[in-house]
Amino acid sequence: MIPYGRHSIDDDDIAAVVDVLHSDWLTTGTKILEFEQAMARMVHAQDAVAVSNGTAALHCAMHAIGLQAGDEVILPPLTFVATANAVVMCGGVPVFADVDPQTLLLDPHDVEEKVTSRTKAILAVDYAGQPCDYDALRGIADAFGLVLIADACHALGASLRGRPVGSLADLTILSFHPVKALTTGEGGMVVTMQAEYAKRMRMFRNHGITTDHQQRLAKQTWEYQMTDLGMNYRLTDFQCALGLSQLRKLPGWITRRQAIASRYDQAWNTIPGIHPVPVGSGVSHAYHLYVIRVDQEKLGVDRATLFSLLREQGVGVQVHYIPVHLQPFYREQFGTEPGLCPHAEAAYEDILSLPIYPALKNEEVDEVIATLKDVAASHDLISTAVS
Numbered sequence: 001m002i003p004y005g006r007h008s009i010d011d012d013d014i015a016a017v018v019d020v021l022h023s024d025w026l027t028t029g030t031k032i033l034e035f036e037q038a039m040a041r042m043v044h045a046q047d048a049v050a051v052s053n054g055t056a057a058l059h060c061a062m063h064a065i066g067l068q069a070g071d072e073v074i075l076p077p078l079t080f081v082a083t084a085n086a087v088v089m090c091g092g093v094p095v096f097a098d099v100d101p102q103t104l105l106l107d108p109h110d111v112e113e114k115v116t117s118r119t120k121a122i123l124a125v126d127y128a129g130q131p132c133d134y135d136a137l138r139g140i141a142d143a144f145g146l147v148l149i150a151d152a153c154h155a156l157g158a159s160l161r162g163r164p165v166g167s168l169a170d171l172t173i174l175s176f177h178p179v180k181a182l183t184t185g186e187g188g189m190v191v192t193m194q195a196e197y198a199k200r201m202r203m204f205r206n207h208g209i210t211t212d213h214q215q216r217l218a219k220q221t222w223e224y225q226m227t228d229l230g231m232n233y234r235l236t237d238f239q240c241a242l243g244l245s246q247l248r249k250l251p252g253w254i255t256r257r258q259a260i261a262s263r264y265d266q267a268w269n270t271i272p273g274i275h276p277v278p279v280g281s282g283v284s285h286a287y288h289l290y291v292i293r294v295d296q297e298k299l300g301v302d303r304a305t306l307f308s309l310l311r312e313q314g315v316g317v318q319v320h321y322i323p324v325h326l327q328p329f330y331r332e333q334f335g336t337e338p339g340l341c342p343h344a345e346a347a348y349e350d351i352l353s354l355p356i357y358p359a360l361k362n363e364e365v366d367e368v369i370a371t372l373k374d375v376a377a378s379h380d381l382i383s384t385a386v387s
C-alpha cells in the first residue's frame with residue numbers, strides 16, 4: 001500500500017539521536033533550545049517553544065493568551081479535532097466559521113460575522129499546507145482586539161507573499177508527527193512573534209515552575225517556585241536532535257512535495273471530474289496534503305466508492321476531514337448542527353487526499369494517477385452495463 005503520508009529518516013538523523021542517547025541529558029538538556037532557535041530563525045519568528053506534540057502546542061497557546069471560561073475562539077471546522085479540543089480544554093467556546101468554497105481556508109468574511117464581545121482569538125488552519133489570508137485576518141484581529149493564532153500543523157515550510165508561515169500570526173502551532181513536514185516521532189512547537197507568550201509557554205510545559213532544571217543546576221540550588229498551573233509537555237533532547245537534523249532537509253522536501261503536486265495537477269487535464277484545490281496568488285504551498293475534489297457526475301464514481309476501490313488497489317487515500325462541528329461531542333456540548341458551515345460540509349462530501357511525501361517516486365505518482373483513471377473507467381463501464 002502506498003500511504004497518504006510518510007516520514008523520511010536517514011543515517012544522519014539516526015546518528016544525531018544516538019549521540020544524545022550516549023549523553024547525560026535525555027531531556028531538559030541543550031538540544032531543546034538549539035532546535036527552538038533554529039526553527040525560529042528559519043520561520044522568521046521571535047521565539048519558539050518545543051513541546052511533546054501538536055495538541056500540547058495548541059493547549060500551550062490557549063493558555064498563553066489567557067483563555068478563560070466562556071471566551072470564544074473562532075476557527076474553521078475543516079480541521080483535525082485537536083484544533084477545537086484545545087479551546088474546550090481551557091473552558092473556551094469554539095465558534096465555527098465557514099471556509100472559502102474554493103481554497104477551503106477560513107473565510108475572513110465569515111470570521112467577521114462571528115465576532116462577539118466574548119471573542120478572544122482567531123484560530124486559523126492552514127489546510128493542506130496553504131497559508132490562510134493572514135492580511136485580512138490580521139485586519140479583523142486588530143479591529144476587534146483579538147489574538148491571531150495559526151494552526152500551521154500542515155504548513156511548516158509554506159509562505160505567503162514571501163513571508164514564511166511562523167511569522168504571519170501572533171502564535172503559530174506546529175506538529176512533528178511522522179506524517180507532517182518533519183518528524184520527531186511525536187512532537188510539536190509553538191513559534192511566536194512575542195517574547196511574553198514564549199515565557200508563559202515555557203512555564204506551562206514545565207509544571208508552571210519559574211526555573212528549569214538547567215537554570216537550577218547553574219545556580220546550585222534546590223529552590224524553585226511554582227507560580228502558575230502547568231503540565232509536563234516537554235520534548236526530549238533526542239527528539240530535538242532528530243528535529244534539528246530533519247530541519248536541514250526541510251526546504252528540499254518542500255520542493256519535492258511541490259513537484260509531486262504539479263505532476264498530479266497536470267494529470268487532471270485528461271481525467272474530467274477531478275479538480276485539485278486551487279492555490280491562492282503569492283502562496284508557496286507546503287503540500288502536507290494533496291487534496292482533490294471529486295465531481296461524481298463527471299467521473300461516474302462517487303467519493304466513497306472511489307475511496308474503497310483505490311484502497312483495494314493499494315493506494316492509501318484518506319479523507320481530511322469530517323467537519324469538527326458534526327462530531328457527536330460538539331453537537332451534544334455546543335449544539336452545533338449540519339447547516340452551520342455549508343461550504344465545509346459540501347467540501348466534506350467530495351474531498352479525497354492522495355499520497356504525497358518526499359520519498360514518493362514519480363513512478364508511484366504515475367501509478368496513483370493510472371489507478372485512479374482505471375478505477376474511474378472500469379466503474380463507468382460497470383454502471384453503464386447495470387443501467
Ligand SMILES: *Cc1c(COP(=O)(O)O)cnc(C)c1O
Nearest residue numbers: 053054055080082153175176177
Ligand atoms: C496533526 C495536527 C494536529 C495535532 O498534532 P499532534 O502532533 O498529532 O498532536 C493539530 N492540528 C492539525 C491541523 C493537525 O494536522
